[in-house]
Amino acid sequence: xxxxxxxxxxxxxxxxxxxxxxxxxxxxxxxxxxxxxxxxxxxxxxxxxxxxxxxxxxxxxxxxxxxxxxxxxxxxxxxxxxxxxxxxxxxxxxxxxxxxxxxxxxxxxxxxxxxxxxxxxxxxxxxxxxxxxxx
Amino acid sequence: xxxxxxxxxxxxxxxxxxxxxxxxxxxxxxxxxxxxxxxxxxxxxxxxxxxxxxxxxxxxxxxxxxxxxxxxxxxxxxxxxxxxxxxxxxxxxxxxxxxxxxxxxxxxxxx
Numbered sequence: 418x419x420x421x422x423x424x425x426x427x428x429x430x431x432x433x434x435x436x437x438x439x440x441x442x443x444x445x446x447x448x449x450x451x452x453x454x455x456x457x458x459x460x461x462x463x464x465x466x467x468x469x470x471x472x473x474x475x476x477x478x479x480x481x482x483x484x485x486x487x488x489x490x491x492x493x494x495x496x497x498x499x500x501x502x503x504x505x506x507x508x509x510x511x512x513x514x515x516x517x518x519x520x521x522x523x524x525x526x527x528x529x530x531x532x533x534x535x536x537x538x539x540x541x542x543x544x545x546x547x548x549x550x551x552x
Numbered sequence: 553x554x555x556x557x558x559x560x561x562x563x564x565x566x567x568x569x570x571x572x573x574x575x576x577x578x579x580x581x582x583x584x585x586x587x588x589x590x591x592x593x594x595x596x597x598x599x600x601x602x603x604x605x606x607x608x609x610x611x612x613x614x615x616x617x618x619x620x621x622x623x624x625x626x627x628x629x630x631x632x633x634x635x636x637x638x639x640x641x642x643x644x645x646x647x648x649x650x651x652x653x654x655x656x657x658x659x660x661x662x663x
Contacts, residue, residue, distance in 0.1 A: 524606075
């Protein structure tokens, strides 16, 4: 098991710090089938989750981005200190209307095997899990 | 990330490169607003140097498309990598954009 985490200020500009960190962590994924595709998907999910947290997190507080890599899965946890939201109440985007926003949760749910949101005393955790066949 | 704008035979060519995330989306929106103000609304976007796009980037493209269309202009995009095209399809937004293989074909389509 490998664990990596970073804390960034709750500013959109933190994407400049978090993106290369994410790329470096995902480089550690084992040699599995469709590895490049998986890395791309996980970069996308990380960007969606972190951007949401940076937009809605409590200004002045930090956002924590953590990755735990196992031989057959990855768990991504994004922790923020905003008011939080009800993941189950988020509707999919209206694909006929083609809105400008509202695709992030849809993308994350489509790509990941499991997605849950929990409010704890230490902040709100968005927990995303993706599994693959062991190499 | 990088946004370059130039004029070519009456069409505005925007060349994007790098990560098209929320940071570039902010700059892209400003860029489109300026072009609308200057009535430069026949626009071809070269995305061949974009290696990553997320929903913020896509959303700004949708906003640009709608804003330009309101002024009777057009946006055509070109040069999507397979990874970037996948995101368009995942969000079903490939249906609302005119997508060309490369910028030369996109530019020629305006004539």
